[in-house]
Amino acid sequence: MGIVIVVAAVIVLLLLITVAKLHPFVSLILTAVGVGLAMGMPLTTIAPDKPGIIDSIKAGLGNTLGFLAIVLALGTMLGKMMAESGGAERIAKTLINRFGQKNVHWAMMFVAFLVGIPVFFQVGFVLLVPLVFTIAMETGISLIAIGIPLVAGLSVVHGLVPPHPAAMAAVGIFKADVGITILYSLIVGLPTAIIAGPLYGKWISKRLPKKEVPAEIASQLVLHKEAKDLPGFGITLFTILFPVILMLSASISDVTLDKTTQLAKALKFIGDPIAALLVATIFSFFSLGYVRGFSKDKVQQFANDCLGPVASILLIIGAGGAFNKVLLDSGIGTQIAEFAKHSSISPILLGWGIAALIRVATGSATVSMMTAAGIVAPIAATIPGTNVELLVLATGAGSLILSHLNDSGFWLIKEYFGMTVKETLLTWTAMETIISVVALGLISLLNLFV
Numbered sequence: 001m002g003i004v005i006v007v008a009a010v011i012v013l014l015l016l017i018t019v020a021k022l023h024p025f026v027s028l029i030l031t032a033v034g035v036g037l038a039m040g041m042p043l044t045t046i047a048p049d050k051p052g053i054i055d056s057i058k059a060g061l062g063n064t065l066g067f068l069a070i071v072l073a074l075g076t077m078l079g080k081m082m083a084e085s086g087g088a089e090r091i092a093k094t095l096i097n098r099f100g101q102k103n104v105h106w107a108m109m110f111v112a113f114l115v116g117i118p119v120f121f122q123v124g125f126v127l128l129v130p131l132v133f134t135i136a137m138e139t140g141i142s143l144i145a146i147g148i149p150l151v152a153g154l155s156v157v158h159g160l161v162p163p164h165p166a167a168m169a170a171v172g173i174f175k176a177d178v179g180i181t182i183l184y185s186l187i188v189g190l191p192t193a194i195i196a197g198p199l200y201g202k203w204i205s206k207r208l209p210k211k212e213v214p215a216e217i218a219s220q221l222v223l224h225k226e227a228k229d230l231p232g233f234g235i236t237l238f239t240i241l242f243p244v245i246l247m248l249s250a251s252i253s254d255v256t257l258d259k260t261t262q263l264a265k266a267l268k269f270i271g272d273p274i275a276a277l278l279v280a281t282i283f284s285f286f287s288l289g290y291v292r293g294f295s296k297d298k299v300q301q302f303a304n305d306c307l308g309p310v311a312s313i314l315l316i317i318g319a320g321g322a323f324n325k326v327l328l329d330s331g332i333g334t335q336i337a338e339f340a341k342h343s344s345i346s347p348i349l350l351g352w353g354i355a356a357l358i359r360v361a362t363g364s365a366t367v368s369m370m371t372a373a374g375i376v377a378p379i380a381a382t383i384p385g386t387n388v389e390l391l392v393l394a395t396g397a398g399s400l401i402l403s404h405l406n407d408s409g410f411w412l413i414k415e416y417f418g419m420t421v422k423e424t425l426l427t428w429t430a431m432e433t434i435i436s437v438v439a440l441g442l443i444s445l446l447n448l449f450v
Contacts, residue, residue: 006332006361006406009035013323013405017421024411028319032057032326039330051329060325061318064408067274068122068317072310074277075126078240078284079221080306081299082130085288086229087236088221092134094233101139105149108132109197112153113190115244121158121409123247123273125151127240129416130221133213143213145205147417148431152197156435159365159400160192160393161185167396173373174380174388178255181389184450188393188442196434204427214418220306231288239280239287246276313415320408324363327406332361347380348387348394348447352440355398363406369399387450393443401436404429 009031016027036053044052051059082088099107108131116124132150136143162168162182171181205211250271257264269275289299345353355372359365372395380386403410404425414424 003332003335003361005035005038006327008038010405014421025315025319028316028323028405029057032060032319032323035323036326036330039332041326041330053326056326056329057322060322063325064321065314065318068408069314070274071122071277072126072314073307074274074281075123076220076306076310077303078243078277078281079126079130080302081281081284081288082236082240083134083221084294084302085231085236085292087231087239087288088130088134089138090230090233090236091131091240092138093230095131096135096138101141104135104139104141105146105198105201108135108146109149109153109193112150112197113157113193115241116154116157121154122412123243123277124154125412125416127243128154133218133221136213137218142205142208143211143417144208144419144423144427145201147413148201148204148427149193149197151413151428152201152431152435153193155400155432156189156193156196156439157185159369159396159435160189160439167369167392170369170373170392170395173370173377174391175377176388176392181392184389184446185393185396187446188439192435192439192442195438196431200431200434201427204430208423208426211417211419211423214416216309217416217418220309231292235287239284242283243273243276243280246279247271247273250276313412316411316415317408320363320406320411323406324408327362328364328367347376347383347391348443349440350379351376351391351395352398352436352443355395356401356436359399360402360404361406363403363408363410365399365403365407369395372398387447390443390447390450394440397436397439397443400432400439402429403432 012034013027013031016022016030017024020027022030033053036056041056042050042052043054045055046052079088082091095107095111096104108128111131112124112128115128128150129147132143132147135141136146139146160167162171162178162185167181167185168178170176171178248271250267253264253267253271257267259265259268270279285299289302290296294302351372354375355368358368358371362368373392376391376395380388380391405421410424410428413419413428414421417424417427419427
């Protein structure tokens with residue numbers, strides 16, 4: 001019953017956006033209400049574990065934006081400083097010169113893979129998307145050919161590589177070794193990112209109309225300057241990697257320091273994505289602003305001007321979070337988990353399959369990975385010879401499959417890249433599915449040897 005309602009909801013959502021031409025924000029909220037009614041959710045909250053439809057929508061929107069609104073706002077300000085100072089153009093020119101114009105999509109994938117290891121997907125995206133825009137405008141290459149390698153690199157490390165929260169939690173649930181899991185995730189992750197990123201991105205970009213950088217966002221995050229006016233590559237690279245360094249220091253401190261010490265607590269605080277981006281954004285006001293000759297009023301103007309285009313994106317992402325929350329609160333995820341629990345397939349395929357089903361139904365990679373890990377861990381414990389490190393990767397791979405209209409990431413990519421729903425399905429959704437399937441194949445192959 002739950003799967004039928006999810007499929008029907010996705011079809012209705014597509015029709016509302018593409019045929020009825022309703023704004024995605026309104027369409028997502030309407031569909032969320034419809035799913036709640038179809039699943040028999042109460043109209044008003046009865047108990048904490050039985051929220052009403054509207055309360056569930058408010059909680060989903062609020063929880064999604066509680067993190068993302070701050071991340072996108074700070075990330076956009078940092079991106080604006082990179083644009084106005086010419087920092088994004090400096091890095092873009094350097095990458096083009098080093099890799100060559102024909103291979104710049106490979107550069108974006110490797111940069112995203114490295115930057116994405118210690119940071120959340122959304123944080124890495126807002127940090128690096130100004131580079132994508134600048135390179136696309138510098139080279140004339142389709143935004144899709146450069147953008148897909150970026151999001152592929154970020155998505156792979158988000159789903160497979162600790163210390164991302166869901167992957168780390170799965171390591172704990174399966175009682176896996178962190179170091180071995182990271183080693184296996186790199187062995188599986190790099191070839192997966194290559195296939196889903198540069199290779200698929202180049203292939204699909206030739207089959208879709210050339211995608212230009214959206215004018216409104218480009219006006220805020222891309223600015224062309226003469227080469228002599230550009231900041232140095234070193235200071236620009238340090239500015240963009242500063243939040244990454246802070247977040248990585250927090251991850252290292254978790255493993256190497258006593259968590260009760262003041263140093264460990266301070267590093268944990270400063271390495272939180274919000275704190276790290278706040279520090280890095282303020283640093284950018286100096287390194288790419290005041291030092292470059294911009295006045296305080298001018299820097300403040302930059303910060304104000306860049307937030308306008310983000311407002312619509314935030315509303316749509318928030319509505320995606322509301323839709324996601326209703327799917328979770330309605331019990332659809334639990335129904336799918338119970339159905340899969342009684343199957344008799346191998347733990348690796350079971351972990352991947354349960355995570356994939358819950359991902360498609362609810363849209364949340366983190367929820368699907370955590371739920372799948374909780375279901376499969378006791379089953380795997382009874383089967384001798386199960387490689388728990390690969391089981392972590394399998395559930396992570398399953399949690400990435402078929403990102404569609406109930407995933408806030410879908411709307412983030414759609415709006416920033418200025419694509420239609422159909423184009424986003426053919427690029428982002430297909431890319432996520434390729435990551436999931438290729439990773440499962442590589443995990444199964446690795447399982448034969450380890």
